[in-house]
Amino acid sequence: GQNIDQPTEMTATEGAIVQINCTYQTSGFNGLFWYQQHAGEAPTFLSYNVLDGLEEKGRFSSFLSRSKGYSYLLLKELQMKDSASYLCAVRDTNTGKLIFGQGTTLQVKP
Amino acid sequence: GAGVSQSPSNKVTEKGKDVELRCDPISGHTALYWYRQSLGQGLEFLIYFQGNSAPDKSGLPSDRFSAERTGGSVSTLTIQRTQQEDSAVYLCASSSSGTEKTQYFGPGTRLLVL
Numbered sequence: 001g002q003n004i005d006q007p008t009e010m011t012a013t014e015g016a017i018v019q020i021n022c023t024y025q026t027s028g029f030n031g032l033f034w035y036q037q038h039a040g041e042a043p044t045f046l047s048y049n050v051l052d053g054l055e056e057k058g059r060f061s062s063f064l065s066r067s068k069g070y071s072y073l074l075l076k077e078l079q080m081k082d083s084a085s086y087l088c089a090v091r092d093t094n095t096g097k098l099i100f101g102q103g104t105t106l107q108v109k110p
Numbered sequence: 111g112a113g114v115s116q117s118p119s120n121k122v123t124e125k126g127k128d129v130e131l132r133c134d135p136i137s138g139h140t141a142l143y144w145y146r147q148s149l150g151q152g153l154e155f156l157i158y159f160q161g162n163s164a165p166d167k168s169g170l171p172s173d174r175f176s177a178e179r180t181g182g183s184v185s186t187l188t189i190q191r192t193q194q195e196d197s198a199v200y201l202c203a204s205s206s207s208g209t210e211k212t213q214y215f216g217p218g219t220r221l222l223v224l
Contacts, residue, residue: 004152033212042201042215043153087153095158095166096205097143098213102152 002026004101006088011107012078020073020086020104028093034062034073035087037103043087047073075106083108112136114216116202122222123192131187131219135204142185143205143213144169144177148198156200159185192223 003025012018024032031050035043049055049064049071061074075082085105089098115134123129135142144156155169159179170176174192179185189196199220203213 035215042217045212045214048212089153096141096207096210096213097155097158097166097169098145098153098203099155100145100153 002090002099004088004090004099006086006101006104008102009105009107011109012075014078014080014108014110016078017074017076018078018106020075020088020106022071022073022088022101024069024071024088024090024101026090026092026099029066030091030093030096032062032064032071033089033091033098034060034071035089037085037087039084046086078108080108080110082106114202114204114214116200116216116219118219119217120220120222122224124224125194126191128188128190129192129221131189131200131221133185133187133202133204133216135183135185135202136206136214137183139204139206139214140182141205141207141211141213142179143203144185144187145201145203146198147201147218153201156187189221192221194223197221197223 006022034046037043047062054063059076085103087103088101117132142159145153158166174190177187199218201218202216205211205213
């Protein structure tokens with residue numbers, strides 16, 4: 001079966017660092033994606049990992065361990081505008097469809 | 111246009127009516143996906159198009175749901191005899207290649223069935 005788990009909610013302080021974890025068990029794997037979704041808006045692409053290791057992009061980094069079925073998204077120097085839902089998704093090997101977790105709602109407090 | 115567009119942005123309908131949702135993918139993107147996001151739920155896959163054909167329809171929840179794509183571009187998702195449980199945000203995404211490239215999402219259509 002397909003199963004992607006991430007925490008439902010997290011809270012962090014402006015200026016701090018937060019790590020959002022995602023674990024997955026899927027029948028196929030062709031990359032792991034992180035998307036950001038503000039309330040009432042479309043998901044926007046943040047990062048993509050297909051090989052093990054860390055991908056860094058400005059204040060955002062994403063890590064993947066395929067052997068452990070584990071990824072995390074690291075957000076540094078948090079800003080109030082980072083308050084949003086963060087969606088972890090695994091891409092299917094055959095069709096490219098994305099299998100999403102439930103999303104993690106991050107609240108950044110002053 | 112520069113991004114994926116969807117119309118209408120909001121749709122309110124009565125139970126039992128048919129609705130049609132439209133998606134215009136990014137120009138040149140051959141792969142197109144429909145997803146549904148219900149309140150408090152994650153995004154769930156509905157259907158995948160490569161060109162005009164749909165190799166994966168496994169996510170369509172019932173035979174009231176159908177979709178087509180013409181000219182390798184615009185896609186329409188049709189829901190017949192709508193039910194209240196069909197209320198959700200319907201999101202369309204496109205990519206330049208189904209299995210290798212990033213999917214970019216449209217703004218979605220918010221459907222409310224009364």
